Amino acid sequence: MSPDSVRLLNGSSLCSGRLEVKSNQRWSSVCEADFDQQDAEVVCRELGCGPPSVLQGALYGEVEAPVWSKEFQCGGHESALLDCRSSGSARNSCSPGKAVGLTCSESVRLVGGVSRCAGILEVKLGDWKPVFVPNWTLKEAAVICEHLDCGSAVSLRMITKSLARLPTKIKPECVRSFSALRECVTSVYSLNILDFTCSGQQEAELEQTETH
Known part of the structure; x- marks a missing residue:
């Protein structure tokens, strides 16, 4: 798994920002409804940051990229977000302000x-x-x-x-x-x-x- 499959944008550091996931050479934002605390733990670990401290939408700007279409179902122990299971349900849009914003503690x-x-x-x-x-x-x-x-x-x-x-x-x-x-x-x-x-x-x- 490539370590550049997730990133946090528009935050004050590598460890905070709006979450985007890379798949098939395309970056996608993630809807809040499809992401939880265990998923956040995996993202922070993958980025080399400390544990998640804030998980909230609309903190780091509106969605600009396409939206990830499936819900993540991480156990919290995985080393990379794309190693997690995801649901089969597809989502075509994400309401304004509902893209995942994440702050991990600093590394x-x-x-x-x-x-x-x-x-x-x-x-x-x-x-x-x-x-x-x-x-x-x-x-x-x-x-x-x-x-x-x-x-x-x-x-x-x-x-x-x-x-x-x-x-x-x-x-x-x-x-x-x-x-x-x-x-x-x-x-x-x-x-x-x-x-x-x-x-x-x-x-x-x-x-x-x-x-x-």
């Missing part, structure tokens, strides 16, 4: 800072793992900050820290194009991990100051 996060926009970079590969990257620049950091809706990259530094879990290594070229992160990682033995600050961190500090 990357910053932890240990004073807000979600600063801290040690971790990626979700089953469990959350810290990231070791020997040759990242602010260019790669900027992609992560934007993906987390945290503005631009302000600083990036390598820190040495004793870890309970082996860090994972991500190739810079994968981040620049935001390829599926799980296809770009290898485990390494290192005590050096990345500590980030995004511009959204400064905004969070300013908000805290104003509320006190």
Whole structure:
């Protein structure tokens, strides 16, 4: 199964948007009535994102593509949406605002800072793992900050820290194009991990100051 058989459009990141499914070289939207939480779990897993957090129509624009004609019947354990069974019933149209909009939790996060926009970079590969990257620049950091809706990259530094879990290594070229992160990682033995600050961190500090 090709990993590019599903996509989320018009969202703020790879992990959110209006769902489209590719079949016979054609992208189709999916009606809300034909899709449920278990189906959403499969899509998020296929995209390399965390579990679904929001499943709602009309969040990411109206339907522009043809509409998928059958109801998905996933068990929730499948690795790809097109591996799921689907019903034999056909549907020719989807009411405005009724196409599936999906938000999965992010596959990357910053932890240990004073807000979600600063801290040690971790990626979700089953469990959350810290990231070791020997040759990242602010260019790669900027992609992560934007993906987390945290503005631009302000600083990036390598820190040495004793870890309970082996860090994972991500190739810079994968981040620049935001390829599926799980296809770009290898485990390494290192005590050096990345500590980030995004511009959204400064905004969070300013908000805290104003509320006190």
